[in-house]
Amino acid sequence: MCGALRASDSGKTAVLMGWVNRRRDLGNLIFVDVRDRTGVTQVVFNKERDPAVHEKASTLRNEYVIAVIGKAKQRVPDTINKNIPTGEVELIAEELRTLNESKQPPFLPGETVLPNEEMRLKYRYIDLRRDAMQHNIELRHKVSIAIRDYLSAQGFFEIETPFMTRSTPEGARDYLVPSRVQPGSFYALPQSPQLFKQILMISGFDRYFQIVRCFRDEDLRADRQPEFTQIDLEMSYPQPERVWEVVEGFLTAAFKAAGHSIKTPFPRMSYDEAIRLYGSDKPDMRLPAMTDVREAFTAADLTTLAVNPSLPIVAIRIPQVGELSRKDRDEVKPLFIAKGSAKLFEDFKRMEKNFPQAAASIREKSAAEASDLLVVVAGDSKPGEHKSEGGVKPEVKQHDHAVYTAAGLLRIALAQKYADRHGAFKKSGDPDKDFRFLWVTDFPMFEWDEDGKRWAAAHHPFTSPHEHDMDKLESDPAAVRALAYDVVLNGTELGSGSIRIHRQDIQRKIFHALGMTEDEAHSRFGFFLEALEYGTPPHGGIALGLDRIVMILAGADSLREVIPFPKTARAVDLMVDAPTPVNEAQLKELGIQVKK
């Protein structure tokens, strides 16, 4: 292999096969760097030594595929290249075969500047030849293997579940697959193997896992692709802590495979705490939490500032940002996405001038240094449009929630904007700082769906409520906590799971709370409800995004860097040019008519 040759191989005959990475033609002396998956080795063609082979070498061009036979030779000291592992050796060519020529590629894998993403995706096979992509794909392989080995050793069976399955109206949009044999009927690709893995528990496979593709027809983001890979697992008779232990175990193995040693157990935080302290259910703990500064203001202050005294007031601190210029402040304002009636005070100096006592108190409460950036987010006292549906309680909570989450989004936007100044996102080499894991627990069971004017499952409708909250299912749905948990890394949700409902009576209550009639529940999940009646063990599990784990390990900003053949923001594969219309005959066979 091209990356394997070392000085100790000196004198041996070697065969190298690979691509022409670079050619340096000095006339009577030609150097060719031959590249394969493992690296690059320099091959020397000397006219004096072998005119015929040298002549052949002068016809080589970038990305030709060649085979070279020659003698490995230790380089003389002043020609050693310290930048590459094979830099102490070179291959003196004795025979050269061009296995294939290449058209001039639109870009070169060895080039330092990247072409734009459109180009990279269209010619993905060339992009994937680049070192960085080869490394990412190898990393992905190693991580998968580590996780498989770990879970297998812990007694989990990897069991496959169908890709062509049943559409369920809950959750994300389904990708549909028409049935030819049953015209007018459709399979759906799984958003996750949720019900199958629960049925595997009912079937007696008490520890299941699968590294499996899932499909969701929703809009894309840098960290969201329409098809993605989950590490899905489920176990019988677990406490949440047992599931967390398993996850911590395989993540330790996965990170070890990538060369990082992480500490377990991960810290834990309730959902309420996460919202109050970070304005997010996936806190990025690499930066300080927000601070409740409601007490810093007098009632008179709040009136002057036109701030609603009954809503939260929080301070966001970003370390080491330094003083904001007028221009900075103008740029900061649009980063704030006003949710509900949340409003922003971005000019802390002005606050110090007009409300010196409050400002001093905020500084103290948030432990701010002089060089830290402070901004304050509060609720506007102007009467907003009040939606009366849904009862009093969720509305009050929603307004609090809006202020916290608006602040949380701003906190992240500021952190990204000033990443160079605070440096918290730079890899330090210390895994305790670079990888801030967190369990977020006690999620609410239900969320108020403003459009549908009903309660919806926050996680999914098979999640078990907290035992103590059972009696609130009817009286106070907003207060019901779920036995659901997320694992979060550096502000990215890696995975989500729960203890499931294993009793049919409770499952029925949940459907009822969700406003589903018995008939509706049966038509959607009849097979599952029936299965629950045949001796279902208590069970629970979780699913983690493999792509996201690898993305963070690779230090990438987008899933596209760790997926060999990803899709664009419009869910298009630019290489194969999918999706496409299909011909009339195909449609006819499926009994489908396309609206023009």
Added chain:
RNA sequence: GGGGACGUAGUUCAGUUGGUUAGAACGCUGCCCUGUCACGGCAGAGGCCGCGGGUUCGAGUCCCGUCGUCCCCGCCA
């Protein structure tokens, strides 16, 4: 569905207040070169300025539309 950024040579980019023949680097082609490794030197080819309208004596530059890529909000149980 909404907001923002970008689109100029094969690639990455520059292009002033609207003004004559649109530039650079890398890549490509040819020649020279025996220790280069992002080789070097000389010469050369290469452009529907994304596409379609408009304003103007004149548009890469201004306006409108459209297509594509990226980021964000909504959405993603």
